[in-house]
Amino acid sequence: MNQRVLLEVGGLIETPTSVITGPSYILWNQSTIEETGAGEYLGDRSLLTVIRRRNRIAMPGLVNTHGHAAMTLFRSAGDDVPLEKWLKEKIYPLERQLTKEAVYWGTQLACWEMLTSGTTCFTDMYFYMNESARAVHESGIRGVLSIGLLGFTEEMQKQGLADSKSHYETWHGAGEGRISVMLGPHAPYTCPPAFLLQITELSQLLDLPMQIHLSETAYEVAESYRQHGTSPIGLMHSLGVLNRPVLAAHCVHVDDKDISLLAAHDVRVAHNPQSNLKLGSGIAPAVKMRQAGITLGLGTDGAASNNNLDMFEELRLAATLHKGVLQDATAITAPEALEMATVSGARAVFRPTGDGTLTAGAVADVVLLNLESPRFLPTYDLVSNIVYSASAEDVTDVFVAGQEVVRKGEPVTLDTEQIRYQIERITRNFERK
């Protein structure tokens, strides 16, 4: 494809509050948007690759701010149990059987699912992260990747730090900047304080943000008070972890003091409403956190607790759930939900490139939706249609960094028949309790 691309569409979401309904265009050069506008492009077309899609809407790619990609391997393998039991009795026994190959194919499956449902950037925290990074690199998606750090023994801690360093050296900035690296301490209940201090030091040394699960369940918070005399967030503060850039997943059971600490340290929060509901963990006070000035992105968490990687479902849930909880129909509006899934998502993952918009200077991470879908009729309000009525099925084409990665609903970079074959072969051999 020519490096300068003119995409002509029938509607354009530049940002959740800047929308062109009707003929419009985006012009990008390599990976960067040069210009967007309403109507016809009036400049010189002679050296452009023109893609005419007047029956499509262009929107910024969705950012999935929390997940464990290769957990697609465990979708439906342990449902209807609470987090602690789910991890100990269902997931850890399966994860002990993981191989490099399994993680590679599990991540390929996740990339297939995410790209075709409009996600152009995601975070990952898991095992065998080199394999995930390979899959991400090949798929063309944007990934913010962390080796999941568990500190049950000194040996595990030492190995985890060394692996994280070499993961950074190998992958940070790879794929022309599509891949970036974070450090991934799993949680305060799996990483003892001394280990968290070492990870924080490494974060400083390598200038990398950290992502960590915090205050997901009432049990976790109660145990933290019992063992440390403070909440998980209070503990992170007292250890100095929050002095570094942190992305905290969940933050369901947070009190006013926790929220003040998160806000004061500009901690970014990944809100995962579907996973929190399914594991029976609770509902994060998303509105209160947003009002405190905290950047909240949306995430699916892994496919074993969600049970899919569809950000359209999270969008709709974020926009409706809090209205019900607070009995306030203005709690999170459609533009606010879309902002969480794009602009705030990009900020939440400390994305080195791109701001989650389709405006001049942003990276060309573009999702096309089918304007001819029944869910877009009529079109009084395109953002409302996207948040409250659209589904992943309406995604037709996706570009990441200006490169086409989904065409007519199918990934162009992935061999889906091969993924299907490998996933069936690998999962057949897992022993389940």
Ligand SMILES: CSC[C@H]1O[C@@H](n2cnc3c(O)ncnc32)[C@H](O)[C@@H]1O
């Ligand atoms: C050390 S790699 C990541 C680790 O996290 C586990 N995990 C998946 N979902 C959750 C969740 O919602 N809370 C806490 N931990 C979770 C995953 O199974 C891996 O063991």
Ligand SMILES: [Zn+2]
């Ligand atoms: Zn998680």
